[in-house]
Amino acid sequence: AEDDLLPTGKVAKAKIEGDCALAFPSLSHPVSHSPAFQRPSQLITFSYSPSRVLQFDDSALRYFVNPPHGADLNHGYKRWTRRPEERGRIDGLLSAWSRFKTNLNGQNPEIGVISWRGVITKILTAPYEERDAWELNVMCVDGTMYFEEHLSDARLKEKSDLEPRQLLQSYYGYSFESYCTSSTPNERNQHASGSSSGTSGAVGWGGDVDTNVQWCSVVKTKLGDTRIVIGGEVDCVRGRYTGNTDNFVELKTSLSIRGAQDEARFEKKLLKFYFQSFLLGVPEIFVGFRKPSGYLTTTQVFQTVQIPRLVRGKPGAWDPNVCLAWGDQFITFLTNTVRGGSKGNVWRIKFTPKIGVSVILLDDVDVRDVEGGERRVGFLPRWYWEEING
Numbered sequence: 437a438e439d440d441l442l443p444t445g446k447v448a449k450a451k452i453e454g455d456c457a458l459a460f461p462s463l464s465h466p467v468s469h470s471p472a473f474q475r476p477s478q479l480i481t482f483s484y485s486p487s488r489v490l491q492f493d494d495s496a497l498r499y500f501v502n503p504p505h506g507a508d509l510n511h512g513y514k515r516w517t518r519r520p521e522e523r524g525r526i527d528g529l530l531s532a533w534s535r536f537k538t539n540l541n542g543q544n545p546e547i548g549v550i551s552w553r554g555v556i557t558k559i560l561t562a563p564y565e566e567r568d569a570w571e572l573n574v575m576c577v578d579g580t581m582y583f584e585e586h587l588s589d590a591r592l593k594e595k596s597d598l599e600p601r602q603l604l605q606s607y608y609g610y611s612f613e614s615y616c617t618s619s620t621p622n623e624r625n626q627h628a629s630g631s632s633s634g635t636s637g638a639v640g641w642g643g644d645v646d647t648n649v650q651w652c653s654v655v656k657t658k659l660g661d662t663r664i665v666i667g668g669e670v671d672c673v674r675g676r677y678t679g680n681t682d683n684f685v686e687l688k689t690s691l692s693i694r695g696a697q698d699e700a701r702f703e704k705k706l707l708k709f710y711f712q713s714f715l716l717g718v719p720e721i722f723v724g725f726r727k728p729s730g731y732l733t734t735t736q737v738f739q740t741v742q743i744p745r746l747v748r749g750k751p752g753a754w755d756p757n758v759c760l761a762w763g764d765q766f767i768t769f770l771t772n773t774v775r776g777g778s779k780g781n782v783w784r785i786k787f788t789p790k791i792g793v794s795v796i797l798l799d800d801v802d803v804r805d806v807e808g809g810e811r812r813v814g815f816l817p818r819w820y821w822e823e824i825n826g
């Protein structure tokens with residue numbers, strides 16, 4: 437019945453297409469005012485088991501340990517249990533948010549946005565993105581916007597069928613995580629003793645890689661006037677888990693830096709590292725530098741909050757305030773755009789590097805592609821839809 441009150445998808449799409457676009461600010465001027473970003477506070481955590489079952493426990497939590505010198509990141513490649521590429525559905529995050537809300541005793545804070553952290557990272561770093569386009573699906577229900585990344589069938593296939601070389605490189609990241617973590621606190625904090633873990637034969641190996649297994653944290657924060665709930669994967673904690681984000685560690689690998697060009701390239705990458713960690717309140721990024729062959733050379737600790745200062749004035753310089761100001765503008769623009777729609781509407785945001793974003797309202801045919809049949813309303817799982825509309 438509600439849908440009858442509003443224009444059909446096609447009409448609204450035609451009406452909106454021409455004028456609903458947001459262009460980038462100039463990057464050559466410093467921003468005079470950037471919106472405040474509230475320190476993220478953790479609401480709840482959860483784990484995905486090896487069989488990809490979501491559990492409200494910390495069974496997938498890992499503890500940081502120093503990796504051995506010269507570790508071979510190729511180790512265990514043949515035994516990698518690789519999670520199949522899938523569309524970045526928001527279901528797990530909504531389960532956690534729903535569970536957290538049951539403890540609120542009816543008070544319902546006004547949340548402007550609910551999203552996986554990876555999506556917000558893409559939005560905030562967009563002003564400096566020169567290569568990769570992306571698309572989002574957006575729904576707005578009772579003043580809360582839900583974001584999910586939209587992958588075309590072609591893009592999804594591309595991600596599942598990586599070239600062997602790319603697949604190995606992505607494994608290096610997971611392999612590094614294995615060397616840098618343990619399932620128990622303080623089990624082994626260094627590898628100088630030469631002790632080897634398990635039966636696998638590599639010194640300091642923390643166990644074979646299974647990308648189904650993840651530990652996730654859900655936090656609440658605020659950008660400008662918008663309250664945001666963000667969920668994301670956390671690699672490990674330093675020391676013991678204290679129930680907050682204060683000792684979270686993000687693990688990264690990168691090619692060793694051998695010259696000015698490598699350095700500039702790395703500093704560009706730091707923009708993504710920075711916002712990814714900043715958004716969840718992760719204070720430390722531990723980077724393993726490696727040879728092209730996958731052998732670890734050096735490691736370096738970066739304090740997340742200090743990263744912007746490291747790149748200031750350098751060739752690949754970026755300004756986090758440009759990103760925050762852009763992110764605030766982006767959310768305000770979307771809020772104003774989707775306000776005219778109805779609950780079940782699905783909007784498609786398209787980002788084009790160096791240009792900006794555009795928004796269209798999907799028509800019924802396009803929405804059917806986004807939905808998973810009767811189990812969803814738009815892209816939201818039906819159980820969640822019924823819960824918030826009940």
Ligand code: 0WD
Pocket residue numbers: 519521522523524525552553554555557585609647650652667668669687688712
């Ligand atoms: O749009 C997204 N961010 C997507 C999220 C797309 C597809 C799936 N997901 C899932 C994630 O698998 C996870 O369950 O959402 C949850 C949290 O995602 P996030 O923290 O928002 O993801 P992001 O910040 O993009 O990546 C964090 C880590 C990656 O670490 P690195 O250091 O490489 O940035 O999550 C892992 C990866 O370790 N990861 C994946 N692992 C396997 N397959 C994938 C994937 N498609 N995406 C992220």
Ligand code: CA
Pocket residue numbers: 671686687688
């Ligand atoms: Ca990582």
